[in-house]
Each structure stands twice: as C-alpha cells, then as structure tokens.
Amino acid sequence: MSSASDVLLDVRDLKVSFRTEDGIVRAVDGVSFSLRRGEVLGIVGESGSGKSVSMMTVMRLIIDPNAIFEGEVIYKGRDLMKLSQDEMRRVRGSEISMIFQDPMTSLNPVYKVGWQIEEQLHAHERLSKRSARARSIELLKAVGIPNAESRIDDYPHQFSGGMRQRVMIAMGLSCNPDLLIADEPTTALDVTIQAQILELIKRLRREFDSAVVLITHDMGVVADIADRVVVMYAGRIVEQGQKSQVFYDPQHPYAWGLLGSIPRLDRERTHRLPTIPGQPPSMLAVPAGCRFRPRCPQAFDRCAVEDPPLLERAGDGHLDACLLPVEAKRERRDATIRPVPAKGPA
Amino acid sequence: MTAPASNGEPMLSVRNVKKYFPIKEGILFRREVARVHAVDDVSLELHAGETLGLVGESGCGKSTLGRCVVRLHELTDGTIEFDGHDISRLSRSQLRPVRREIQMVFQDPYASLNPRKRVGTIISDPMRIHDTGDRRGMKARTQELLSRVGLSPEHYNRYPHEFSGGQRQRIGVARALALNPKLIVADEPVSALDVSIQAQVVNLLDDLQDEFELTYLFIAHDLAVVRHVSDRIAVMYLGKIVEVSPAEELYDRPIHPYTEALLSAVPIPDPQASEQRERIVLEGDVPSPITPPSGCRFHPRCRYATEICAAEEPPLVDHGGGHLAACHHPLDASPQPAGLPSSSQAEPGPA
Numbered sequence: 218m219s220s221a222s223d224v225l226l227d228v229r230d231l232k233v234s235f236r237t238e239d240g241i242v243r244a245v246d247g248v249s250f251s252l253r254r255g256e257v258l259g260i261v262g263e264s265g266s267g268k269s270v271s272m273m274t275v276m277r278l279i280i281d282p283n284a285i286f287e288g289e290v291i292y293k294g295r296d297l298m299k300l301s302q303d304e305m306r307r308v309r310g311s312e313i314s315m316i317f318q319d320p321m322t323s324l325n326p327v328y329k330v331g332w333q334i335e336e337q338l339h340a341h342e343r344l345s346k347r348s349a350r351a352r353s354i355e356l357l358k359a360v361g362i363p364n365a366e367s368r369i370d371d372y373p374h375q376f377s378g379g380m381r382q383r384v385m386i387a388m389g390l391s392c393n394p395d396l397l398i399a400d401e402p403t404t405a406l407d408v409t410i411q412a413q414i415l416e417l418i419k420r421l422r423r424e425f426d427s428a429v430v431l432i433t434h435d436m437g438v439v440a441d442i443a444d445r446v447v448v449m450y451a452g453r454i455v456e457q458g459q460k461s462q463v464f465y466d467p468q469h470p471y472a473w474g475l476l477g478s479i480p481r482l483d484r485e486r487t488h489r490l491p492t493i494p495g496q497p498p499s500m501l502a503v504p505a506g507c508r509f510r511p512r513c514p515q516a517f518d519r520c521a522v523e524d525p526p527l528l529e530r531a532g533d534g535h536l537d538a539c540l541l542p543v544e545a546k547r548e549r550r551d552a553t554i555r556p557v558p559a560k561g562p563a
Numbered sequence: 564m565t566a567p568a569s570n571g572e573p574m575l576s577v578r579n580v581k582k583y584f585p586i587k588e589g590i591l592f593r594r595e596v597a598r599v600h601a602v603d604d605v606s607l608e609l610h611a612g613e614t615l616g617l618v619g620e621s622g623c624g625k626s627t628l629g630r631c632v633v634r635l636h637e638l639t640d641g642t643i644e645f646d647g648h649d650i651s652r653l654s655r656s657q658l659r660p661v662r663r664e665i666q667m668v669f670q671d672p673y674a675s676l677n678p679r680k681r682v683g684t685i686i687s688d689p690m691r692i693h694d695t696g697d698r699r700g701m702k703a704r705t706q707e708l709l710s711r712v713g714l715s716p717e718h719y720n721r722y723p724h725e726f727s728g729g730q731r732q733r734i735g736v737a738r739a740l741a742l743n744p745k746l747i748v749a750d751e752p753v754s755a756l757d758v759s760i761q762a763q764v765v766n767l768l769d770d771l772q773d774e775f776e777l778t779y780l781f782i783a784h785d786l787a788v789v790r791h792v793s794d795r796i797a798v799m800y801l802g803k804i805v806e807v808s809p810a811e812e813l814y815d816r817p818i819h820p821y822t823e824a825l826l827s828a829v830p831i832p833d834p835q836a837s838e839q840r841e842r843i844v845l846e847g848d849v850p851s852p853i854t855p856p857s858g859c860r861f862h863p864r865c866r867y868a869t870e871i872c873a874a875e876e877p878p879l880v881d882h883g884g885g886h887l888a889a890c891h892h893p894l895d896a897s898p899q900p901a902g903l904p905s906s907s908q909a910e911p912g913p914a
Contacts, residue, residue: 263757263758263759263760264728264757363847377848377849378621379848380848407620407621407784407849408620408784408786408825408828408829408830409620409824409825409828409844409845410620410848411828411830412827412828412842412844412845413844413845415830416844434757434758435830436758436832437829437830437831437832437837438830439832440830440831440832440833440834440837441830441831441834441837460834461834461835464832464833464834465834474759475758475759476832478758478759478761478762479758479762479787479832480762480765480787480788480790480791481787481831481832481833482786482787482790482814482826482829482831483831483833483836486790486791486810486811487791489766489769490762490765490766490791491762492759492762492763492766493759493762494763496727496729496730496759496760497757
C-alpha cells in the first residue's frame with residue numbers, strides 16, 4: 218500500500234495563528250503529515266494541543282478574520298489553502314467530509330433528518346427528489362438505523378445520541394468521500410454505543426476504501442482502529458509512526474507519559490497512577506526550547522535552548538521530537554512504564 | 564484505597580430507594596401522565612473507609628442515586644440510613660448536621676464553581692454556613708486546604724476563570740473537604756478532564772482518602788478509572804443494580820451479561836490485545852426509563868435471554884464472596900450451565 222502516488226492528503230508545515238487581545242496565539246505550529254488512500258490516521262493530544270484546529274484548517278472551516286494561515290494542504294495534487302471558498306465548497310462534502318464531536322448540536326433541530334441528508338446530495342449531484350430520498354434511506358440503513366424508511370421523517374430530537382452520531386456519519390458519507398475527518402466522534406457516547414460506531418467506521422472504510430483522520434484523546438480508540446498515529450502537544454507533532462511503533466516503542470516522553478497515565482483494564486491494578494506533572498502551557502507563553510520541557514522528568518540542559526525538530530530517530534518512518542539519544546530514551550521509558558503487552562508476543 | 568472495614572455496621576445503607584420523576588401534561592391542570600423510573604428499588608451498603616464505584620451508561624440513574632444519597636433529590640420511596648440514622652425523611656433544618664458529614668464533588672468543574680466568587684470564598688462558604696470558627700481560622704483552614712489539594716495558598720483571592728479544568732476540580736475537592744466530611748459522593752469527578760490531568764486528580768482523591776479516612780461513593784462511566792479507585796463496584800442498568808462485586812472480581816469474573824458486554828466494549832490502549840479480544844457489540848440503545856422492559860430490563864439486548872427473562876424480574880442474589888448479580892442466566896457462576904432455565908430463580912451457587 219505504499220507508493221508516492223497513493224498519497225491522498227499531504228499537509229506541509231501548517232501554521233495557524235490567531236490575533237487576540239493578549240497577543241498572537243499560535244495554535245498550530247508547523248504540522249506536517251501525509252495520509253494514503255484507505256488509511257486511518259489517529260491524531261491524539263489533549264485539549265488545546267491544536268488537533269482540531271489543524272483539521273478544521275484542512276477543511277478551510279475557520280473563517281475568523283483574526284486567523285492567519287501558513288503552509289500547504291495538498292489534496293490530490295491541489296493546494297486546498299489556495300482554493301476560493303466556492304471551489305472549496307465543491308470539495309467539502311463530496312471529496313472530504315467531517316463529522317463532529319457533539320451529535321446533539323451538529324444537526325439542525327428544525328429540519329427533518331432526511332431533509333438534511335438530501336440537501337447535501339442535491340448540493341453535489343444532480344439528482345431527482347425521489348432518488349435523493351432513496352439514497353438517504355439507503356445511507357441510514359448502511360449506518361445501522363432501524364426502520365430507516367420511517368425514521369427519515371423524524372427530527373433530530375427524536376433520535377438518541379448514538380443514533381444522531383449515525384445520522385452525522387450517514388451525512389458525512391452521502392457523497393462517498395475519499396477522506397473522512399472525524400473529530401472525537403465517540404467522545405460524547407457511552408462505551409457500548411462507541412463500540413457500535415467504531416465497528417461502523419471500520420466497515421465503511423472496508424466498503425468505500427475511504428481514508429479516515431480520527432481526532433481523539435482516547436488511546437484505546439486509537440489502538441482499536443488507527444493504522445498510524447500522530448501525537449500532538451502544544452501545537453506541534455511530537456511523535457508520529459505506525460500504531461505498533463507508537464504503542465510498543467513510544468519515543469517522546471509525553472507519548473509514553475500519556476500511555477502510562479491511563480488506568481488500564483488489561484493490566485494488573487497499580488497502587489498509584491503514574492502522572493505527567495503540571496499542565497499544558499498557555500499558547501500565549503510557549504516555553505523556549507522543547508515545549509514539553511517544564512513537565513518532562515527527563516529534561517536536560519539542551520532541552521531549554523534547542524527546539525527539537527521532528528526527525529526519524531528510532532528508524533523506519535518513526536518520527537519524534539525529543540533530543541535524548543534513542544537508547545537512553547528506551548532505557549528511561551522502560552524504567553517508568555511498560556509499553557510492551559503484559560501477555561502475548563511483543 | 565484502604566481495606567474496607569467489612570465488619571460492623573455500614574456507614575451508609577440505601578434500602579429499596581426509588582426515585583421517579585413525573586412527566587406532566589396540560590397547562591392549567593398539570594396531570595401526571597407518566598413517570599421516568601430513574602432509580603427503581605435500589606439497595607446498597609457502604610462501609611467506613613471504603614470506595615464504592617457506581618458505574619453504568621448515561622441515563623442508568625447513577626447520578627440520580629448519588630444525588631438521592633446527599634438528599635439533593637427527595638426520594639419517591641425507600642430509606643437512606645447514614646451512621647444508623649434514617650436521613651431520608653429529615654427536614655431541611657434537621658439535615659444540616661448531616662450535610663457536614665456528606666459532601667459532594669461534581670462532574671463539571673466549569674459549572675460547579677460560582678464565577679463571581681473568589682476561590683477563598685468558594686472554599687470557605689461551607690464553613691461560614693455551618694459556622695465553624697472565626698474569620699481568621701476559616702482563612703487559615705482554606706489556605707491549608709488549598710495547599711493540600713495541590714494549589715497554592717496565594718490562589719485565595721483568584722477567580723475560578725483563572726484556573727484550568729484540573730485546577731478547578733481541585734478547588735471543588737477542597738470545598739468538599741472544608742467541613743471534614745466522612746462520606747464524599749463524587750459524581751464523575753474526572754471525566755471532564757484531560758488524560759494526564761485525570762491521573763493527577765485520581766491520585767489526589769486517593770491520598771486524601773488515606774489522610775482523612777474518607778469514604779467515597781465514586782460515580783463514573785469509565786470502567787478503567789473505577790477499577791483503579793474502587794474496593795467494590797456496583798453496576799447499574801436502567802434504574803436497577805444488576806451486579807455488585809469486589810472490584811477485581813468484577814473484571815475477572817463478570818456474572819451479569821450486561822457487565823460482560825460493558826467490559827468488552829472498553830477500548831484497550833494496546834493494539835494487539837485490542838485485536839485479539841472478542842468484543843460483544845450490544846444491539847440498539849438503552850430503552851426508555853419511562854416504559855422500562857418487563858422482567859429483566861436488559862433482556863431485549865441480552866444475547867442469553869430466554870422467555871423467563873421477559874416474564875420475571877431476577878432478584879439480586881449472592882453468588883459467593885459478596886458478589887451479587889441479578890440474572891436468570893448468570894455467567895460463569897451458576898451451578899447449572901447458563902441457558903437452562905430449570906427453576907424460576909437462579910439459586911446462588913456454592914462458590
């Protein structure tokens with residue numbers, strides 16, 4: 218699955234800043250990654266790490282006059298950042314679509330669910346009313362909504378949270394997009410409903426061969442459905458690699474701290490949870506050098522002066538932004554957390 | 564996580580508690596047309612020094628039960644005994660001394676602190692209301708509490724908006740501690756927080772429990788967090804408790820099919836383990852608590868359900884070692900193979 222022509226989306230050195238009363242906030246600071254056809258990329262990070270802002274920028278959904286953008290977003294050879302809003306509107310929905318975290322507020326409460334799906338179909342394709350309706354019913358069935366023929370005439374408030382998220386996904390898939398961006402699609406849902414939605418995303422990817430960018434803070438969700446993982450901290454990517462690399466050989470102290478601080482059902486119960494001390498920096502006063510330094514137990518003098526670039530240090534397409542030598546990193550990491558599965562092969 | 568004092572009287576006992584919310588219709592004559600069965604005949608015991616985790620999906624009634632315990636809701640039926648006294652029928656003024664003993668930590672650190680009050684005032688308000696000590700004493704105590712929860716005493720004059728979510732939750736914890744309570748009902752105290760901050764607050768609650776000999780009723784939907792903090796765990800589904808068990812045992816040997824499904828749905832942050840394990844995907848949504856299903860409330864979604872499940876409500880029976888479950892076809896614990904409804908009730912197995 219790897220040739221350069223397979224690359225669907227290539228984000229190059231994306232920077233997003235906002236002019237605020239208190240000064241310029243650089244929410245995203247030089248983010249680069251690429252995505253192949255049919256690939257699922259998990260972007261993890263805490264609130265304020267810039268993960269949503271980057272993907273909203275890819276969709277060109279930030280229309281704040283105080284926002285400043287730099288960098289390129291190459292989608293199928295075209296730079297989306299250079300498109301006009303009219304041209305972008307044709308890409309959005311049909312080529313790239315996005316589903317949002319909160320299914321309670323992302324649907325319009327005064328229109329029937331069917332109308333909202335049909336609207337999108339009409340916007341991108343020449344379809345009769347009847348065939349748009351038939352397609353909408355088909356989509357609702359595809360995402361597992363029972364009695365789709367009658368439910369299509371219901372309003373959003375008549376659906377439960379999980380069902381609304383399915384409607385959102387149905388809308389997202391209505392024009393068979395090549396790229397689906399899902400921003401915390403299961404965060405507002407219960408675990409049993411989350412399991413249903415994740416199964417659905419997996420199935421859709423198999424059937425439509427769509428690429429998926431999944432933004433989440435839940436490492437468990439990433440472990441379940443991503444192929445590759447990007448870890449963001451304070452507007453930057455600090456680690457990027459195949460899922461097995463990031464989970465079993467995490468390189469950046471933030472990534473391993475994150476993995477270590479989640480209570481886990483698959484491990485023995487620990488007496489205390491390992492924590493990452495402190496809290497994420499304010500984006501108005503980003504620390505000099507490595508941004509994670511003030512919270513990093515491994516920091517040494519170089520970290521305060523050098524801004525560590527994202528480089529392939531551990532080999533094989535596995536990038537990280539930490540100045541420690543790889544061997545020292547592995548040693549210190551294994552002393553703090555146990556990245557390798559407790560049971561089964563490593 | 565001190566060992567539960569298993570002998571002796573429970574500190575809190577909840578007996579057959581029901582909480583129904585009326586649904587009314589009509590403008591002038593507001594008739595009651597239906598009821599939401601939020602908590603329906605729930606009994607629980609909580610011993611001093613123990614942490615009882617209460618888990619379940621949204622709408623299962625876990626928060627309503629927690630609010631009933633602190634008497635933020637009036638009960639429809641049943642009793643709540645705290646330290647041997649029935650507190651479920653006390654008037655507001657009779658409740659005051661009890662409120663010192665039972666405090667609550669809320670889920671949303673943004674909504675549960677008054678934005679117009681300074682942090683010092685927020686934390687010392689309970690002391691002022693209950694008239695404990697003079698001004699200077701209250702200030703000293705507040706500053707002590709601030710440093711105890713990991714903030715700085717200089718934060719006394721700041722406003723809530725100046726703090727991050729994790730810090731706000733620490734303020735909420737300090738407020739709950741102000742009156743030296745015995746029991747803290749923590750309603751989803753970490754679910755609004757980021758992962759790295761979550762671990763800090765969980766550890767803080769753990770330390771405070773050891774230091775002040777607190778008893779926790781820990782309400783959460785995150786099964787991994789609940790396992791980490793709890794001594795025992797109760798699982799709720801649609802207003803009923805379906806299983807109560809010592810914490811580790813619940814994860815090793817779930818008895819109720821709902822618990823089994825719930826556990827299998829928790830994502831595991833390990834790609835291989837995640838791939839290898841069998842996941843039970845429950846069909847459909849939680850039914851409406853206005854018209855809950857007959858018999859066992861889980862039967863429409865249960866893969867082991869038989870006729871008896873729709874007809875008869877299974878009682879919560881002991882399967883040995885304090886592991887209780889309400890199921891006609893208990894998993895792994897039954898003396899008979901599951902799936903054979905030989906009697907109307909599943910007998911407790913001689914585990």
